[in-house]
């Protein structure tokens with residue numbers, strides 16, 4: 075992650091453009107308290123005050139924000155929103171890991187006495203929100219949770235390495251971070267390091283480039299607990315695997331506990347050296363599976379209480395029934411519904427939720443909606459030629475359906491503004507933004523536009 079040097083000036087320029095794209099009210103309400111913190115993977119990392127801002131901006135203003143960023147920040151494509159409290163320590167390097175002090179020689183008295191626990195968590199790369207206690211255990215995760223508890227609380231035999239695998243959004247990072255936190259609680263002076271595999275490989279490449287491998291090695295070879303997230307990303311990266319193999323051996327030789335997560339079993343990671351596969355499998359492997367209905371319900375109820383949001387029990391059950399594959403999606407759905415309820419001030423019905431979460435719900439059912447299928451469905455509905463979706467013709471009887479198709483492409487697919495413009499006869503992203511705004515406004519004013527869009531969406535899902 076690169077810290078932007080003159081962030082304030084850069085952000086001011088972006089906000090100036092943004093101010094021209096959204097209403098004054100919207101700007102004041104949603105963007106005034108945001109700030110640019112860094113650029114990561116060609117994306118602007120923008121901090122917002124809380125989850126509500128994050129969800130609201132993501133749902134309603136992402137195209138405008140992305141356009142303002144693209145116009146004012148060279149080489150930056152896209153935006154990542156991060157809630158202030160959850161900001162990783164991007165602007166504050168993990169300074170005390172740089173000192174090559176062997177883990178077991180840390181001065182216990184001074185370290186434990188002087189450094190607050192929160193600070194220790196941060197230095198280790200841990201997020202205080204992920205604890206063993208606030209992880210809802212179900213049959214899908216019972217074994218994984220028990221293993222993590224044993225490692226975190228240092229009970230039982232050393233499961234080394236502990237390898238946790240399972241699908242996306244099922245709680246692997248949560249459990250891994252919870253191990254780190256439990257470990258630090260039981261032994262506050264221990265050297266705990268959490269990092270993603272991507273960070274490991276990037277730092278390794280950087281160290282090779284700068285001829286500074288020694289420092290890199292010292293940084294990671296003296297941990298007592300090493301937590302590496304998303305290890306599957308090391309697949310196919312030969313030199314990083316070589317380095318990781320040595321790091322791994324030296325950590326295990328030095329009796330460091332290693333925990334790894336992956337979205338698949340070690341043996342299924344593509345282009346992973348056999349010696350690493352067997353190293354990863356030589357400890358304990360645990361799997362997290364998707365939760366069943368009762369567990370999904372319990373997770374939602376817990377999140378509702380934690381976030382102190384008001385969502386009726388019937389809607390919670392509706393979400394638990396409909397969103398089955400991914401806990402992150404469950405959380406996102408709950409947050410969206412709660413945000414809507416608090417801002418709209420009206421009772422949230424199942425129909426409302428169905429509309430509000432249509433993208434999420436569609437992903438759950440797995441039906442693929444493409445720009446092409448949208449263009450066909452819209453042309454069919456309005457009885458215009460498919461060729462008119464891409465033509466330059468402008469009579470309202472053609473321009474309006476075309477704008478509806480752009481609006482649906484924006485809301486129902488993951489295509490960028492540019493890709494959508496391109497698919498509509500090489501139009502630019504501004505035309506797509508204009509279409510989205512116009513149709514959104516029209517839907518507010520005109521029930522028949524809303525109905526037509528509902529009918530087209532239903533036809534796309536069949």
Ligand SMILES: Nc1ncnc2c1ncn2[C@@H]1O[C@H](COP(=O)(O)OP(=O)(O)OP(=O)(O)O)[C@@H](O)[C@H]1O
Nearest residue numbers: 208209210241242243244245246247248373401402
């Ligand atoms: N059983 C659970 N109880 C409470 N919260 C959970 C549970 N499972 C997942 N979550 C929450 O769901 C979100 C996603 O979890 P997490 O990031 O740990 O998933 P992951 O498996 O690491 O996903 P990925 O592979 O995409 O990185 C987090 O906010 C986490 O707190």
